[in-house]
Amino acid sequence: MTKPFIIPLLFFINSACAQTNTELKPGDTLKYSPRSDKPAWIAVQSGDANLAVSLFINGKKIKEQDDSRGIKSVERLYFSPEKGRKYELRIWAKSYLEKSKPVQVSIVESKNIQVLKDQFTPDQFVEDLHIFHSIRDKANSGLYVYRSKKQIDSIYQQAELEAQNCKTIFDFYKVIAKLTGFEGSCHNYTDLPNHASYYLTQKPEYLPVTLKNIDGRLLQDSKEVAVPLGAEVLSINGIPAKEMISRFSQYYFSDGFSAPYKETTGFERGMLDKFYIEFGTHKNYKISYRWNGKINEISLPGISLDNAKKLQESRHSLFFDKKLLSEKYSFTKEGEGMYRLSVRGFDFATSKDDPAYKKFSIFLDQMINTLEKENVKNLIVDLRGNTGGTGALYEKVFSYLAPRPFRDSHYAYTNFNEVPMEEKLIITPLFLSNGVTDKKGLNTYLKDLYPKDVQGKYYWADDKNPSILPNEKTFKGQLYLLVDQRVASAASHLASLIKSYTNAVVIGKETVGGYYEHNGHLPLVYELPNTGIQTGFSIVHVIQDAQNLPDQKKGQGVIPHVEVHQTDQEFLEQTDVYLKKVGELQKPSKV
Known part of the structure; x- marks a missing residue:
């Protein structure tokens, strides 16, 4: 029988319906049947692990949640039961401190919740x-x-x-x-222990419009709101758009000094949390905007957090992104003598032994055979939205384009091969999925990969960084490479190789991942003992196999030869300005 225990909850419970305390062993999943027959909040917490939860109805999973990443963090969800349905909550430890063993779990059902109120000196x-x-x-x-x-x-x-x-x-x-x-690393990570919205008001004080940063202009991105879709928002509550972009950008990280990702991504990913950390919530929002050449001003009441979520999830620009990112990879004909290889991520296979890698290899063989059979002269490689993943996948792609042998890197190193400050180390899902459950397993892994100690730096083993030969068949026509500000890690590494060693015309925006170098391969996460804030970074510094180019300076992402810009009308019509630009470059110039 499990002994009861007391855990210091991070929030105040109003009218608790039920409270359960139990123990969860590493690798196990806890099953819990809600006791309330009326709508209630369920809060799940442990003092020793970051918990994830999933909700099942009649045996079918309808929701999985890991909003908060801290070890003492809270996961909370709203539960609204219906008669005749069986509900079950499944809870497991997503990550834990290196020293942790079995963890104590508290599950509380309550009618209402208040905001988290952490107190620190x-x-x-x-x-x-x-x-x-x-x-x-x-x-x-x-x-x-x-x-x-x-x-x-x-x-x-x-x-x-x-x-x-x-x-x-x-x-x-x-x-x-x-x-x-x-x-200056796009793999850097620092975040609150709990989702920021848990600290914010439950009152209707959230921004009643959505925003999209288009080349430094904030356009209103929602239909059926008081500010017209596509109107340029000049200020909110007296804060100019440029200041909003600048202040918002500090929560997002890039390799070196690259700015486009930092300046745009917050309006796509941070409008429900980091926007309010920086600018606060308000009962009313005074919005100045330009529409049809005239400057207008309107005062709108704040909306509820739920309505703000719905607004963000249905914003106008999201339709294009969903369409763009709907497939991990594809090969399509874009016109006479033109095909497009699109790869939206390298996270669909973990290694060369993964069946998904073999499937991708067959796909690439079929692609090169089609290009050869039809004598295709133009190939678009579309990496937009690709944030990276497994190195073996990007290497496989480049083997069909490479004019010469290449390597993952000239060299790569870390500062250690025995993890420092292990008492603050978080054992993450990445470690757990690779069978690493503690510092001993991690140190064994590090010593195998980075055995050579040269003046305090531990270099990647030579057998882990072999020379890679081009495929038997490679594309020898004209390449067009499409990149945007989201291209990172393995994808930006591929982009740097393509720009460096092929005839590709690079079109788009500067990538968030670096051209010459980056920190990658293996991320570590640590937790600060007082606040519970987690911070992480990739520990391996990689000097990429890329040539010095006059238009590429240290600290830059992959710089396009041709930048793309979107007009207001193209934003409204969701025009693919990247493919449009390829078409313009294809047209013969007038004599």
């Missing part, structure tokens, strides 16, 4: 800042790639002054998010 914020600095100094091989030690020391001195004046976890999160972005 300035000394606790400063202590977490010092630990944050130590973690990155000891474990992050990318810390001094784009910044000097003098620059890093200076920004941390300023951060300590700011930490001493922090009042809330949001204040402190802003401080270390700025530090995280300053380093």
Whole structure:
């Protein structure tokens, strides 16, 4: 029989309907049947692990949730039962501290919930800042790639002054998010222990419009709201659009100094949390906008968080993105003598032994045979929206395009092959899926991959970085490479090889992933002991197999030869301006 225990909940429960305390062993799944026969909130929490939950109705899973990533975080969902249906909650440990064993779980059903109210002292914020600095100094091989030690020391001195004046976890999160972005890696990660919306008001005080950053202009992105679809929003509550873009961008990270991703992605991914961390929630929103050449102003009441979610999930621009990202990869004919290979991610196979890798290889063989059979002269490689994944997949793609042998990198190294500060280390789902359950297993893995110690740097083993030969058949016609600001990691690595060694005309936006180098391969995540904020980064610094090019400077993503821009009308019509640009380049010039 499980012994009851007491766990300090991070929020106040109003009118608790039921509370259950139990134990969860590593690798097990806890099943729980809700007790309430009326609508209620279910909150699940552990002091020792980050929990994930899924809701089943009559044995069928209808929802899976891991909104909060911290070890002491809360997962909460609204439960509205119907007669005649059987409900079941399944709970498992998604990640845990390296030292953790079986964990204690609290499940609370209540009619209402209040916002999370964490209380911290300035000394606790400063202590977490010092630990944050130590973690990155000891474990992050990318810390001094784009910044000097003098620059890093200076920004941390300023951060300590700011930490001493922090009042809330949001204040402190802003401080270390700025530090995280300053380093310059798109694999960097720093986030709150609980989803930001859990700290925010439950009142109708959320922005009643959605926004899309188009080349530095904020366009209203929702139909059937008071501000016209496509209107340029100039300011909200007196904050100019340029300031919103700048302040919002500090929560998103890129390799080196690349800016397009940081400046655009918040309006697509952060409008339900980070927007309100930075700008707060309000009862009313005073919106200034330009429409049909005239500047208008309107005051609109805030809306509920649920309605804000619905607005964000139905925004106008999302239709194009859903269509674009609907398939992981495809091969389509785009006109006479023109085909397009689209690859939207490299996360559909884990290695060369994965059956999905073999299926992809057959697909690429069929592609090259079609190109050869039809004597196709033009091939578009479309990587838009591709945030990366497995290196073996991008290498496979390039083998069909490469004019010469290539390697993943000139060399790659980490600062250690025994993990430092393991008491703060989080055992993540990535580790668990590879059979690594503790620091001992991780150290064994590191020593195998990075055995060579040269002046305090541990280099990638030569047998892990072989020379890769081009495929027996390669495409020898004209290439067009489509990239946008979301292209990262393995995808930007592929883009750098294509730009470096082929005749490709690169079209689009600067990638978030670097051209010459990046930190990648293996991410580690640590948790700060007081606030529970998690921070992570990829520990391996990779010098990519890319040539020096005059239009590529250190710290840049892959720079396109031809930039694309979208007009207001093209935004309204959801025109694919990338393919349009390829068509324009195909047209013979007039004499």
